[in-house]
Amino acid sequence: MKSAVLLLVVFAVGASAQCSCKTLDWADCSNSSPPCSCFLPFDSSKKPLDCEKLVPKCLLMKEEMQRRMRGKRLGGKPVETAIVDNDGIYDPDCDATGQFRTKQCNNTEVCWCVNSAGVRRSDKGDKGIECEQAETYWVRLDLTHTPPTSPIDSTKIKAAIDTALQQRYQLEKGLVKDVQYDENANLMVVDVKKDIGDRVQDLSRMTYYLMKDVKESPLFRSKSKLQVNIDGQNVTFKDVVIYYVDEKAPTFTMKRVTGGIIAVIVVVILVLIGGLLILYFIRKREEAMYSKGQERQMDNVQN
Numbered sequence: 001m002k003s004a005v006l007l008l009v010v011f012a013v014g015a016s017a018q019c020s021c022k023t024l025d026w027a028d029c030s031n032s033s034p035p036c037s038c039f040l041p042f043d044s045s046k047k048p049l050d051c052e053k054l055v056p057k058c059l060l061m062k063e064e065m066q067r068r069m070r071g072k073r074l075g076g077k078p079v080e081t082a083i084v085d086n087d088g089i090y091d092p093d094c095d096a097t098g099q100f101r102t103k104q105c106n107n108t109e110v111c112w113c114v115n116s117a118g119v120r121r122s123d124k125g126d127k128g129i130e131c132e133q134a135e136t137y138w139v140r141l142d143l144t145h146t147p148p149t150s151p152i153d154s155t156k157i158k159a160a161i162d163t164a165l166q167q168r169y170q171l172e173k174g175l176v177k178d179v180q181y182d183e184n185a186n187l188m189v190v191d192v193k194k195d196i197g198d199r200v201q202d203l204s205r206m207t208y209y210l211m212k213d214v215k216e217s218p219l220f221r222s223k224s225k226l227q228v229n230i231d232g233q234n235v236t237f238k239d240v241v242i243y244y245v246d247e248k249a250p251t252f253t254m255k256r257v258t259g260g261i262i263a264v265i266v267v268v269i270l271v272l273i274g275g276l277l278i279l280y281f282i283r284k285r286e287e288a289m290y291s292k293g294q295e296r297q298m299d300n301v302q303n
Helices: 002-018 057-069 154-169 202-214 257-302
Strands: 134-146 176-182 187-193 225-230 233-247
Touching: 057 202, 134 202, 154 176, 154 187, 154 225, 202 225, 202 233
Parallel strands: none
Antiparallel strands: 134 187, 134 233, 176 187, 225 233
C-alpha cells in the first residue's frame, strides 16, 4: 500500500514537472491538472495558453506590467529609440484575441492611438480621441552582433536569418525581404515584410520575443539565446533597434509639444531676448559717450 502511494506521489510530481509552457517561461502551470494547461498569472478567467505558439505581444506587455507591480520586474525598460516603444512599457488594453485595441490610455485620462504592434502613432489626447486600425506590415531590425570568430559571408546572411526567424519565432518563410550588412560595425539591417492586407502574420510577436532575446532575458522556457547559423558559424546578438512601418502613415502633429521641447524653446527665446537687450544697452552707452564727447568738443571751441 505504501509503495502504491509513493508511486502516485512520484507520478504527480513528475507530471507537474513536465507541465510547462515552452514559449513562455512566465506562464503559470503549477496548479494544472491533466491534461497540462498553462495560464498567464494575471488572467482571472484562466484562459489556457497555446504553448505551441508565441503569445500575443499585448498580453505579454500586460503581464510584464503586472510583474513590475508585483515587484518581479525583469531587466530594464524596453528600448526607447525612434518610434519603437518610445513611451516605454504601459498597461495595454487587449481585445478578446489578445490584440491591441486601437486606443490606449494606460488606466489614465490621457489616451493615444497605437498600431497593431502597440506602438503609439498619434499625439496624446483625452478619452474622446478617435483611432483607426493601423496594421504594421514592415519591420526593420538593426541587429548588432558580437565579433565573429571568422569573416561572415554576407551572401548567406539573408537565408540564415530567414530560417532562424521561422524556426524560433514561427514566422512564415520568405518574409525576410532584404538584408544589408556592415562588417565594420558588425551590423545587420534586416527588412521583414508581409503583404499589405495580410492579417494572418503577426510581426509584433516576433519583434517582442526577439527584443527580449537580445536586450533582456528570453521568454522561452529553455532560456537559450537567439543564434543565427551562417555557414556553420553561430552568430549571437548584443543589441537591436526595431522600426515599425504601418499600412497607414502616423498622425503625429505639432499641436502637442512635449515639455522638454517647450523648455528648449523658452531657453532659446530668453537667450535671444537677453542678447538683444545687451546690444540695446551697449548701443545706448555708445550713444551717450558720443554725445558727451561732442559736448566737450563744443566747449573747447567756445573757450
